[in-house]
Amino acid sequence: MFSRRIADIQPPPRCAPFPAFNKMFNGCPLRDSPSFSELMTETALYLIPCTLGDTAPELVLPAANRDIILSLRHFIVEDVRSARRFLKAVDRGIDIDTLTFCDMGKHADRSQFASYLEPLRRNEAVGVISEAGCPAVADPGADIVAIAHREGMRVVPLVGPSSILLAVMASGFSGQSFAFHGYLPIEPAARQRRLRQLETRSREERQTQLFIETPYRNRKLFDDLLRACSPRTRLCVAAGLTTEREWVRSMSLGEWRKCGLPELSRVPAIFAIYAA
Amino acid sequence: MFSRRIADIQPPPRCAPFPAFNKMFNGCPLRDSPSFSELMTETALYLIPCTLGDTAPELVLPAANRDIILSLRHFIVEDVRSARRFLKAVDRGIDIDTLTFCDMGKHADRSQFASYLEPLRRNEAVGVISEAGCPAVADPGADIVAIAHREGMRVVPLVGPSSILLAVMASGFSGQSFAFHGYLPIEPAARQRRLRQLETRSREERQTQLFIETPYRNRKLFDDLLRACSPRTRLCVAAGLTTEREWVRSMSLGEWRKCGLPELSRVPAIFAIYAA
Numbered sequence: 001m002f003s004r005r006i007a008d009i010q011p012p013p014r015c016a017p018f019p020a021f022n023k024m025f026n027g028c029p030l031r032d033s034p035s036f037s038e039l040m041t042e043t044a045l046y047l048i049p050c051t052l053g054d055t056a057p058e059l060v061l062p063a064a065n066r067d068i069i070l071s072l073r074h075f076i077v078e079d080v081r082s083a084r085r086f087l088k089a090v091d092r093g094i095d096i097d098t099l100t101f102c103d104m105g106k107h108a109d110r111s112q113f114a115s116y117l118e119p120l121r122r123n124e125a126v127g128v129i130s131e132a133g134c135p136a137v138a139d140p141g142a143d144i145v146a147i148a149h150r151e152g153m154r155v156v157p158l159v160g161p162s163s164i165l166l167a168v169m170a171s172g173f174s175g176q177s178f179a180f181h182g183y184l185p186i187e188p189a190a191r192q193r194r195l196r197q198l199e200t201r202s203r204e205e206r207q208t209q210l211f212i213e214t215p216y217r218n219r220k221l222f223d224d225l226l227r228a229c230s231p232r233t234r235l236c237v238a239a240g241l242t243t244e245r246e247w248v249r250s251m252s253l254g255e256w257r258k259c260g261l262p263e264l265s266r267v268p269a270i271f272a273i274y275a276a
Numbered sequence: 277m278f279s280r281r282i283a284d285i286q287p288p289p290r291c292a293p294f295p296a297f298n299k300m301f302n303g304c305p306l307r308d309s310p311s312f313s314e315l316m317t318e319t320a321l322y323l324i325p326c327t328l329g330d331t332a333p334e335l336v337l338p339a340a341n342r343d344i345i346l347s348l349r350h351f352i353v354e355d356v357r358s359a360r361r362f363l364k365a366v367d368r369g370i371d372i373d374t375l376t377f378c379d380m381g382k383h384a385d386r387s388q389f390a391s392y393l394e395p396l397r398r399n400e401a402v403g404v405i406s407e408a409g410c411p412a413v414a415d416p417g418a419d420i421v422a423i424a425h426r427e428g429m430r431v432v433p434l435v436g437p438s439s440i441l442l443a444v445m446a447s448g449f450s451g452q453s454f455a456f457h458g459y460l461p462i463e464p465a466a467r468q469r470r471l472r473q474l475e476t477r478s479r480e481e482r483q484t485q486l487f488i489e490t491p492y493r494n495r496k497l498f499d500d501l502l503r504a505c506s507p508r509t510r511l512c513v514a515a516g517l518t519t520e521r522e523w524v525r526s527m528s529l530g531e532w533r534k535c536g537l538p539e540l541s542r543v544p545a546i547f548a549i550y551a552a
Contacts, residue, residue, distance in 0.1 A: 047445045058340060059338055061338055063334050064335040064336070134451075135445065136445045136451045137445055137451040138451060142448055142450060142451050143448075145445075145526075146448035149512075154524075155448070156446070157445040159436065159437045159442070161435045165410065165438050166433040167433075168413050169323045170421065171418075172421035172422035172425050173422075174418060175410075175413040175417070175418050176414060176458045177455075177456065177458050178456055179483070180453065180454055182453050207455070236425075246432070247430075248430075248431050248433070249425065250425040
């Protein structure tokens with residue numbers, strides 16, 4: 001058993017409930033590995049995307065996610081209020097008071113994170129929900145997932161909206177190679193240096209470069225892009241993805257300079273650049 | 277009108293059907309921009325994810341995608357047969373013979389791509405479908421999207437499964453910064469050099485590095501990873517995502533060496549590394 005192997009280098013494994021899943025990691029070929037039905041009877045840590053903004057869940061989430069969500073009793077969440085609101089949107093009839101919520105938000109005590117997986121150790125599934133979009137992608141969740149892997153637990157990511165991925169699709173830039181960098185430095189000189197670095201990397205590696213900013217600074221980031229990068233470098237702005245305010249536009253910085261940026265100070269946006 | 281502005285530097289614009297969408301790009305603030313209902317009456321180029329493998333569409337696609345798909349008459353597809361199969365899976369009753377399909381696969385004549393958007397120019401929506409997952413992400417589609425942007429057409433990416441994004445979520449590695457590199461070089465020395473480069477970049481930039489391989493070479497890539505990278509570097513293998521064969525496992529290369537890789541020669545897999 002894999003779970004015994006890693007005992008050499010890890011604290012005593014507590015992953016007893018995952019025998020079928022862990023059977024695969026014994027060097028055995030897949031023909032000896034567990035069947036789907038065997039696997040499915042095992043619990044998992046489910047990574048549950050939620051909506052971006054007030055969009056109705058059925059517009060952006062597969063129907064199957066709802067069934068999984070309604071089967072869960074334990075959630076690890078970035079923000080309890082927004083998670084409750086999301087669960088209510090998924091099913092008005094959900095009995096929130098029977099559910100447990102553990103906080104993984106920025107003020108949470110990270111030393112408690114391992115204890116959040118206690119239900120899994122007794123074979124009860126757990127869901128992870130961040131404030132918007134996919135947990136562990138530009139949002140908390142990765143620490144929880146890492147602990148689950150360390151204990152040999154099964155991790156199942158569900159399909160849902162990711163503004164990053166949607167922006168890559170809709171940019172018209174390379175989707176064969178792309179990098180997401182999160183937030184750029186705020187200090188103007190450092191930010192412009194970073195933008196020039198990303199432009200150079202895009203040119204040299206033919207790689208689409210994506211980044212974000214808090215909405216009230218979107219205009220500032222746009223201005224810095226016009227200052228720092230070549231007018232021939234292409235910029236895609238993907239705003240309010242999956243919401244009523246969605247629009248996506250790709251053009252050269254020279255064209256952006258002429259056309260201007262629509263008001264974006266309250267709209268979440270993703271920026272992508274591609275330098276030819 | 278934006279469409280008139282770019283006339284200075286582009287061939288004569290043919291984006292007459294998009295007045296509300298283009299109204300935003302006139303430097304006007306969003307309060308003057310078109311309402312949702314105005315925008316929604318305008319056509320768009322829809323980027324339509326399909327399933328990864330034989331999974332039922334309702335497991336991985338929002339119900340809303342089906343309504344959009346059934347409203348379309350024109351499709352630009354990587355492979356006509358697989359696109360028809362996907363459309364039949366979405367709705368058995370679909371009348372395939374009333375639909376038009378344009379080929380954007382690797383043997384297609386790229387000089388024809390601009391003509392594929394002809395329906396949009398007369399205000400009829402068009403859908404883009406690749407062989408698996410999200411169009412324009414590790415799959416064709418970006419060229420078509422780029423043409424649409426050049427003509428000021430509205431581009432709408434729909435939500436669906438992306439093995440890359442699901443792998444980031446499920447890896448337990450950083451989702452604050454990650455890069456997807458597509459296929460690595462095949463030649464052994466060049467491949468190992470590339471793997472060491474990615475390991476260094478991951479360490480220096482705290483960036484998750486993702487790449488893929490054709491399934492029959494998965495074992496070879498795994499062996500190259502063991503050879504090229506530090507045993508402390510973490511590797512996530514995400515196999516058969518969203519299918520019955522799905523499993524995701526993250527551990528150090530030292531642990532992977534002990535446990536071995538399950539048989540993967542016919543299972544699509546994503547590899548991610550993270551070096552501490």
